Amino acid sequence: MIIWQELAEHGRRVADRRIEELFAAEGRAEAFSARLGEMLFDYSKTNIDETARGMLLRLAEETGVAERREAMFTGVKINETEGRAVLHTALRNLAGSVIVDGEEVMDEVRATHRRMQDFARDLRQGRIAGQGGPITDVVNIGIGGSDLGPAMACLALSPYADGPRCHFVSNVDGAHIHDVLSGLEPATTLVIVASKTFTTIETMTNARTARGWMAAKVSEPGAQFAAVSTAGDKTAAFGIDPARVFGFADWVGGRYSVWGPVGLSLMIAIGPERFDEFLAGGAAMDAHFRAAPFAQNLPVLLALVGIWHNQICGHATRAVLPYDQRLARLPAYLQQLEMESNGKRVAMDGSELTRESGPVVWGEPGTNGQHAFFQLIHQGTRVVPCEFLLAREGHEPGLAHQHRLLAANCLAQSEALMRGRSYDEARERMAGRGLTGDELERQANHRVFPGNRPSTTLLYPRLTPYTLGQIIALYEHRVFVEGVILGINSFDQWGVELGKELALALEPMLEGRESPADKDGSTQMLLGYLRG
Numbered sequence: 001m002i003i004w005q006e007l008a009e010h011g012r013r014v015a016d017r018r019i020e021e022l023f024a025a026e027g028r029a030e031a032f033s034a035r036l037g038e039m040l041f042d043y044s045k046t047n048i049d050e051t052a053r054g055m056l057l058r059l060a061e062e063t064g065v066a067e068r069r070e071a072m073f074t075g076v077k078i079n080e081t082e083g084r085a086v087l088h089t090a091l092r093n094l095a096g097s098v099i100v101d102g103e104e105v106m107d108e109v110r111a112t113h114r115r116m117q118d119f120a121r122d123l124r125q126g127r128i129a130g131q132g133g134p135i136t137d138v139v140n141i142g143i144g145g146s147d148l149g150p151a152m153a154c155l156a157l158s159p160y161a162d163g164p165r166c167h168f169v170s171n172v173d174g175a176h177i178h179d180v181l182s183g184l185e186p187a188t189t190l191v192i193v194a195s196k197t198f199t200t201i202e203t204m205t206n207a208r209t210a211r212g213w214m215a216a217k218v219s220e221p222g223a224q225f226a227a228v229s230t231a232g233d234k235t236a237a238f239g240i241d242p243a244r245v246f247g248f249a250d251w252v253g254g255r256y257s258v259w260g261p262v263g264l265s266l267m268i269a270i271g272p273e274r275f276d277e278f279l280a281g282g283a284a285m286d287a288h289f290r291a292a293p294f295a296q297n298l299p300v301l302l303a304l305v306g307i308w309h310n311q312i313c314g315h316a317t318r319a320v321l322p323y324d325q326r327l328a329r330l331p332a333y334l335q336q337l338e339m340e341s342n343g344k345r346v347a348m349d350g351s352e353l354t355r356e357s358g359p360v361v362w363g364e365p366g367t368n369g370q371h372a373f374f375q376l377i378h379q380g381t382r383v384v385p386c387e388f389l390l391a392r393e394g395h396e397p398g399l400a401h402q403h404r405l406l407a408a409n410c411l412a413q414s415e416a417l418m419r420g421r422s423y424d425e426a427r428e429r430m431a432g433r434g435l436t437g438d439e440l441e442r443q444a445n446h447r448v449f450p451g452n453r454p455s456t457t458l459l460y461p462r463l464t465p466y467t468l469g470q471i472i473a474l475y476e477h478r479v480f481v482e483g484v485i486l487g488i489n490s491f492d493q494w495g496v497e498l499g500k501e502l503a504l505a506l507e508p509m510l511e512g513r514e515s516p517a518d519k520d521g522s523t524q525m526l527l528g529y530l531r532g
């Protein structure tokens, strides 16, 4: 496509230009930012100019983002390698109607949502109790998409959590379940086994461990279990009462599943009404994504900034930096969302990609990151585009001064990344501190910040359930748009299979039941060490 070449040429032309210079044009900040209600997305501190933006918008048009978007929302099987529709958006548009394979799918979605609401209410109000009294603790056992979404959201929305305490067990490392269960009372704990397939070895192993823990203390362990899955036959075989099984269809991808039954622990923690606000935030972002022109469309713009930085400028990673401690799990959540979706080596038709796939996503909350890896972001030889997130206000009115300090730090970082500090400025500062001669020259260079490092900032009024819904849906659609532009199927994950298969074969070798003779030398040596 010719547009890719034009973008590459423009990228090369402006590569050495200072981002700051772009602010000489009046209204740069307003022109290179977009709003949805009270949410503000600022991408003016990037090297994207009018020409680049025009080309990127054309790229989105020419790669068929609009058509693909409609196909997704209307239930077309766009997950072609698995022959599935992609309809997580239906989970947050409960009044809607979607036809898949000639059938209305929303009746079942609504019925399951109502069952979840009843279950969550009954549990929160003590009508559903454990064998030792009202449920005080809920343990969600799941991994990947069956863990990261509710775990991230429960932490994010902890100011709204007025139900039983929620805990999350994901790792097959026995240390995880041991440490979580050791503080809990089985007779007042509900275990939710969350697994789309109900075959994931980590989850099923932890679920069996939890059942043993429960059985040691209560007469009917199964009565304190619930399940979230697409595989009703397997949940029954595990002994979970069908009345406590919340199903969903295969058109909800694991990493997109927090909006439905996988969000049960979140619904129990914050209550069904607030969970519905979370859904409403997601639905508002869906409506915006579907209707807003590309030039004002937040998910499209976020995606185009991503394409500019990764595929055009060659920056292989991006840092997600929430200046919001309760979004501490957002980077991990986005790692799965983005890297499992767009970390692919072939296009939808099976041909090799001719450009880079999605970026490496990583991050930590600010200000913590400032005292750890920001050194590299400011002075390392690689450019890391940064994505800052910040609320106008926190939930602690008595600590507003701390929130001001947090906000000042966030803005300071994007300003410092863009402006940098020149050799002359560094020299002057050192001279002001009394340094002279060779020592001054030598020291000054260490204090130079090259600057010209791009960042975006997403501001929102407050981290409410509604806002969190907006943020998560924003990133989901960003991943979708980037995937469409790259020609990738963002909804399968074949790259996780090989390791799973090999692990199954290695376990009996660790136990000594099978010979490792066919393994490579390194694997044999490691096995030998582990077997002692």
Ligand SMILES: O=P(O)(O)OC[C@H]1O[C@](O)(CO)[C@@H](O)[C@@H]1O
Binding pocket: 143, 144, 145, 146, 194, 195, 196, 197, 198, 199, 200, 203, 254, 255, 340, 493, 496
């Ligand atoms: O919900 P399940 O079926 O247990 O799968 C858990 C996770 O495992 C994966 O399939 C990857 O191994 C993810 O896509 C998914 O979210």
